[in-house]
Amino acid sequence: xxxxIFGPPGAGKGTQSKFLVQKFNLNQLSTGDLLRKExxxxxxxxxxxxxxxxxxxxxxxxxxxxxxxxxISDEKVKNNIIFDGYPRTLxxxxxxxxxxxxxxxxxxxxxxxSVSLEIVKKRISERKNQEKRADDNEEIAIKxxxxxxxxxxxVLEHYKQLNLLKIVNGEASISxxxxxxxxxxxxxxx
Numbered sequence: 691x692x693x694x695i696f697g698p699p700g701a702g703k704g705t706q707s708k709f710l711v712q713k714f715n716l717n718q719l720s721t722g723d724l725l726r727k728e729x730x731x732x733x734x735x736x737x738x739x740x741x742x743x744x745x746x747x748x749x750x751x752x753x754x755x756x757x758x759x760x761x762i763s764d765e766k767v768k769n770n771i772i773f774d775g776y777p778r779t780l781x782x783x784x785x786x787x788x789x790x791x792x793x794x795x796x797x798x799x800x801x802x803x804s805v806s807l808e809i810v811k812k813r814i815s816e817r818k819n820q821e822k823r824a825d826d827n828e829e830i831a832i833k834x835x836x837x838x839x840x841x842x843x844x845v846l847e848h849y850k851q852l853n854l855l856k857i858v859n860g861e862a863s864i865s866x867x868x869x870x871x872x873x874x875x876x877x878x879x880x
Contacts, residue, residue, distance in 0.1 A: 691716070691879065692795055694773040694854075696846065697803030698838040699831060700810040700817065701860045702867065706803065707774040709868050714875060717767040720774040724757045725749060746833035748841065751782050759789050769795050780844040799878050800849040801871060803860030807835050 693710065697703045707718045725743070728736035735753065742749050758776060761767065777783040790796055814831040849855040856874050858867060 691798045691875070692769060692771045692773070692790065693875070694777070694797055694800040694849070695775075695803065696801065696842060697805060697860055698807075698810055698835045700813040700835075701803040701805040702813070702864065703774050703803060705864060706801075706867060706871060707772050709864075710772050710871065710875070713868075713872060716770055716772045718772050718774055719758065719761050719767075719776065721749075721754055721757065721776040722774070724761070725754075728757075744830070746830050746837065748778060748837060751779065751785065754782065755785055755789075758786065762789055762795065763793055768793065771795075773797075777845055778838070778841050780848055783845045783848055797849075797854060799856060799874065800846075800854045801874065802846060802855060802857050803867070804857055805860035807832065809861050810835050 691714070693716065695703050695707055695710075704720065704722070707720065710716055711718045725739050729740045729743075730736070739749055739753065754776060762771060773786070777786050787797070811828055811831060814828065846855060858870050858874075860867065862870070
């Protein structure tokens, strides 16, 4: 089963993904983690990515696509992936479908964590104190939220047309969100 989880920065995608990884034995593909790993390793690509992220922009499809393809082509993770924070654009969604098809895979469900900007600002503030992430400040959070809202609209509509999209109340408690998502996944697994 391959799952895509959507939501603005601070919506809880990472938290829910970790829960799903444990409960359903999935492999988490977090583009954020892949990108942060490049930054942490201080590679040339990492420096470029850092500059893009810190300006509040999205990293190019080409950079992200190359990182994704390397991950999904691994036989150990085949048909057992949760995509956290990808795809973000319609072009990325179509690219992902092609990459999955090439590797005899598909997307089974798309989950959207629906969260208001006010909740995101509150969570980002809390996360900044706990995780000390460079991209966690209110100004960048607001810009990233708006960028997410604009860029994800087409992708979400695309998945809605494919009858894969399920909306989840991302403002509920972590355990309530876990329960709702588990029910949606178990309904598909049959």
